[in-house]
Each structure stands twice: as C-alpha cells, then as structure tokens.
Amino acid sequence: MTTSNRFDAAVKKLYAAFHNNTLNPEDCKQCAVGNILDNKDSWRHMTEIHGSTRLNYVGFVHLNLGRRFGGYSPQELLEIEASFLRGCGYHLGKHFCHKPEHYKDSVILFNGLCEVISKLCQLDNMDDVMDCSKLFDFDRGHKEVLTNSF
Structure with a gap:
C-alpha cells in the first residue's frame, strides 16, 4: 500500500508519543x-472550543491562504483532533467538550490513536489500515441475524 509523506510522518510521531508516554488529550x-x-x-x-471541527x-x-501544517489544512487538523478525542471517550458538543475520567489510560489512548489513524x-483516500475486517472476509455493512431453527 502506498502512503503519503504526511501520513507516514504523522504515524511515526504518534507512535513515538504513545510509546514514550507523551500523548495527552488535555495538552495541546x-x-x-x-x-x-x-x-x-x-x-x-484555529477554533474556539477544544474538540470542535468549526x-x-x-x-x-x-485555510483561505492555503496554509498547511504538517501537510494538513486547518480543517483537517481539527477533524484529526476531534477523532482522537472521540476515540478517547470524550463527548463533543457544539459548545462543550467533556472529558472522561481516565483519559490518560493507555487503553483509552490506544483507542484514540486507532481513530486518528482511521481518520x-x-x-x-486510502483503505483504513486499522480495519481488519478484510482479513476475516467480513463485511461490516451487512448485518445478518441468525435464527435458531432447532
């Protein structure tokens, strides 16, 4: 799979932050x-509320000047951060961002990272590397209800 330079750089930095315990959703x-x-x-x-995509x-x-930061537009940065926070269990609203109790737990941070990688x-515009459904030949969009015919 071919990836972009910005994707590779972002994933390397996030990997290092996670393993160096320097990933904190409450520190910008x-x-x-x-x-x-x-x-x-x-x-x-670039936004008024932590976790907002506005x-x-x-x-x-x-955005109008075409500026990019780490290869990402201002709008993309806000979307990345919002996905991280949602993955960490934050409740994001139009006028608020409510943090979970154990937001620095490694499992919670890992869940946030999975959401960021997917974003x-x-x-x-590439396949989600975090989606393992292809490995198991499973279609997430198709839900089949099994009935017991005994």
Missing part, C-alpha cells in the same frame, strides 16, 4: 495534533 502540545505538529500548540487558535476567524484565514487514512 501533546495531543494527537500537537504531536503531529512537533509539540507546538499554535493550532489551537474553524474560527484565524482558522479560516489560514488519516480517510483524509488520504
């Missing part, structure tokens, strides 16, 4: 996007 420098952007938090000024004025300016694949 150590969250998914913070790690992708070399532990910088300037991206947080760009604010600053975000729209960067990165989607943004690059």
Whole structure:
C-alpha cells in the first residue's frame, strides 16, 4: 500500500508519543495534533472550543491562504483532533467538550490513536489500515441475524 509523506510522518510521531508516554488529550502540545505538529500548540487558535471541527476567524484565514501544517489544512487538523478525542471517550458538543475520567489510560489512548489513524487514512483516500475486517472476509455493512431453527 502506498502512503503519503504526511501520513507516514504523522504515524511515526504518534507512535513515538504513545510509546514514550507523551500523548495527552488535555495538552495541546501533546495531543494527537500537537504531536503531529512537533509539540507546538499554535493550532489551537484555529477554533474556539477544544474538540470542535468549526474553524474560527484565524482558522479560516489560514485555510483561505492555503496554509498547511504538517501537510494538513486547518480543517483537517481539527477533524484529526476531534477523532482522537472521540476515540478517547470524550463527548463533543457544539459548545462543550467533556472529558472522561481516565483519559490518560493507555487503553483509552490506544483507542484514540486507532481513530486518528482511521481518520488519516480517510483524509488520504486510502483503505483504513486499522480495519481488519478484510482479513476475516467480513463485511461490516451487512448485518445478518441468525435464527435458531432447532
């Protein structure tokens, strides 16, 4: 499978952050996007609410100027962060972001990373590398109800 440079770089940084215990959804420098952007938090000024996918004025300016950060547009960065937070169990709303109690647990962080990798694949129009249904020849879209005929 061919991947983009931005995908490869993002996954390497996220892998390192996870294994170095420097992944923290409550720190804009150590969250998914913070790690992708070399532990910088300037991206947080592109929205008003943590976890929102709505760009604010600053975000729209960067978007309209065609700026990219780590290879990603401002809108893509917000979508990546929102996927990470949802994967970590956060409840995201239009005007709020509610964090779970154990947001730094390694299992929760791993779930967040899985969501981010899936989002990165989607943004690059590639098959989801986290989807193992093909290995088992299983179609997630088809739900079959088995009935007991005994």
